Amino acid sequence: MAATGTLYGVGLGPGDPELLTLKAVRILQTVPVVAYLAPPDSRSQAREIAASWLGGQREVPIPVSCQADRSQANQAYNEAALILAQELEAGRDVALLCEGDPLFYGSFTYMMQRLAGRFPCVVIPGISSVNAVAAVTGRPLVTGNERIAVIPATVGEDALRQALAGYDSIAIMKPGRRRARIVELLQETGRLADAVYVEQATRPEQRIVTDITTLEPTPGPYFSLFLVSRGIAA
Amino acid sequence: MAATGTLYGVGLGPGDPELLTLKAVRILQTVPVVAYLAPPDSRSQAREIAASWLGGQREVPIPVSCQADRSQANQAYNEAALILAQELEAGRDVALLCEGDPLFYGSFTYMMQRLAGRFPCVVIPGISSVNAVAAVTGRPLVTGNERIAVIPATVGEDALRQALAGYDSIAIMKPGRRRARIVELLQETGRLADAVYVEQATRPEQRIVTDITTLEPTPGPYFSLFLVSRGIAA
Numbered sequence: 001m002a003a004t005g006t007l008y009g010v011g012l013g014p015g016d017p018e019l020l021t022l023k024a025v026r027i028l029q030t031v032p033v034v035a036y037l038a039p040p041d042s043r044s045q046a047r048e049i050a051a052s053w054l055g056g057q058r059e060v061p062i063p064v065s066c067q068a069d070r071s072q073a074n075q076a077y078n079e080a081a082l083i084l085a086q087e088l089e090a091g092r093d094v095a096l097l098c099e100g101d102p103l104f105y106g107s108f109t110y111m112m113q114r115l116a117g118r119f120p121c122v123v124i125p126g127i128s129s130v131n132a133v134a135a136v137t138g139r140p141l142v143t144g145n146e147r148i149a150v151i152p153a154t155v156g157e158d159a160l161r162q163a164l165a166g167y168d169s170i171a172i173m174k175p176g177r178r179r180a181r182i183v184e185l186l187q188e189t190g191r192l193a194d195a196v197y198v199e200q201a202t203r204p205e206q207r208i209v210t211d212i213t214t215l216e217p218t219p220g221p222y223f224s225l226f227l228v229s230r231g232i233a234a
Numbered sequence: 235m236a237a238t239g240t241l242y243g244v245g246l247g248p249g250d251p252e253l254l255t256l257k258a259v260r261i262l263q264t265v266p267v268v269a270y271l272a273p274p275d276s277r278s279q280a281r282e283i284a285a286s287w288l289g290g291q292r293e294v295p296i297p298v299s300c301q302a303d304r305s306q307a308n309q310a311y312n313e314a315a316l317i318l319a320q321e322l323e324a325g326r327d328v329a330l331l332c333e334g335d336p337l338f339y340g341s342f343t344y345m346m347q348r349l350a351g352r353f354p355c356v357v358i359p360g361i362s363s364v365n366a367v368a369a370v371t372g373r374p375l376v377t378g379n380e381r382i383a384v385i386p387a388t389v390g391e392d393a394l395r396q397a398l399a400g401y402d403s404i405a406i407m408k409p410g411r412r413r414a415r416i417v418e419l420l421q422e423t424g425r426l427a428d429a430v431y432v433e434q435a436t437r438p439e440q441r442i443v444t445d446i447t448t449l450e451p452t453p454g455p456y457f458s459l460f461l462v463s464r465g466i467a468a
Binding site: 011013016017018020021022023025101102103104105106109110112116121123124125126127128131132134135136138139141142143144145146147148149150151152154155163166167 | 253254384
């Protein structure tokens with residue numbers, strides 16, 4: 001009887017293929033199976049980031065459509081986990097490609113939740129979009145005794161307002177259709193001058209908006225965030 | 235007249251040399267000068283992480299002793315910046331080695347603050363200790379609509395208590411001599427079962443404490459943190 005395979009959650013970073021770690025590359029080069037979750041009607045961005053390291057491995061794209069409600073999403077993750085379990089049970093190590101960091105707003109957590117009890121799971125951390133946005137804008141995240149809060153825009157205005165008032169730095173994730181409202185909240189809390197907005201950090205489509213009052217009052221893309229920080233005053 | 239050099243803040247990740255990015259390696263291999271801040275009486279941990287990629291470059295260790303007050307620290311950073319400026323003015327690109335991510339509680343920010351106006355500065359993001367701790371403990375940082383706060387233990391108990399009560403996930407940095415008190419605060423706020431404590435994540439000396447009530451009531455090392463998160467409940 002062969003032993004079961006190991007599930008690797010491989011963080012790929014935010015988009016620039018050079019932001020893969022050496023460890024991620026080594027794992028990709030040694031596993032027999034590379035898997036990735038992908039909407040059935042579009043290409044996998046994770047696969048694109050890792051493309052130069054793919055070739056010999058068998059690829060297992062796992063269709064996961066965007067689900068309207070939690071129970072449908074859970075069902076989709078259950079099915080994805082079954083596909084992964086089949087490989088692992090057959091003794092094959094599987095690298096699951098994860099944009100950014102696998103455990104930072106990543107769907108890898110939902111796979112780990114379903115599979116870690118039965119199979120060895122190893123996580124290769126990746127550069128998160130928050131660290132990438134700081135790097136491409138040259139703005140510090142935190143120094144000294146500063147505190148940072150990371151908040152999805154979907155969480156509601158009270159939580160956003162409290163964080164903007166109480167924290168030195170704030171990353172506002174997934175602004176999407178709340179983008180214009182966030183600009184208003186930044187104005188209201190006096191943090192407009194501390195904020196920068198970035199889409200698709202480190203990708204060819206990267207867009208940096210430093211004067212966020214110029215931002216169109218329309219919904220933005222999924223891969224975008226506001227970084228609010230005190231800058232580099234002496 | 236030669237153009238001035240570029241200052242690269244090169245994030246090296248938390249300690250495991252395999253967690254360098256491909257980009258960090260490329261920069262290290264192409265710059266003529268590699269610099270690092272180091273206490274005069276001890277080895278540079280950053281240099282140790284990057285050691286396999288050093289050799290041909292000229293190394294510039296910059297002595298920065300631990301300073302008691304802010305004005306002494308500023309003076310030490312001013313002197314460090316002068317040393318870097320000398321190289322950059324001579325047209326040489328310099329890679330400044332940074333543990334973790336350069337802009338996440340890193341002294342690179344203080345160098346950028348002093349030099350970015352006069353010289354091109356490029357930041358290579360690195361894996362932060364927070365992402366590393368999640369990976370080595372297999373605990374999610376945040377999923378879905380969750381929020382995370384990152385707080386230095388030095389910031390005071392009120393801020394810690396508020397974050398523990400209000401945020402799904404909290405990373406408590408630099409516990410040091412406040413370590414035992416933090417365990418009490420976790421108990422008081424009902425977050426004991428959500429917490430894990432890690433020293434020297436991804437380094438050979440790594441230590442993971444999952445039952446933090448067993449933690450010695452003594453000060454801990456500098457490279458350590460508490461991660462509090464809701465785990466992977468369905």
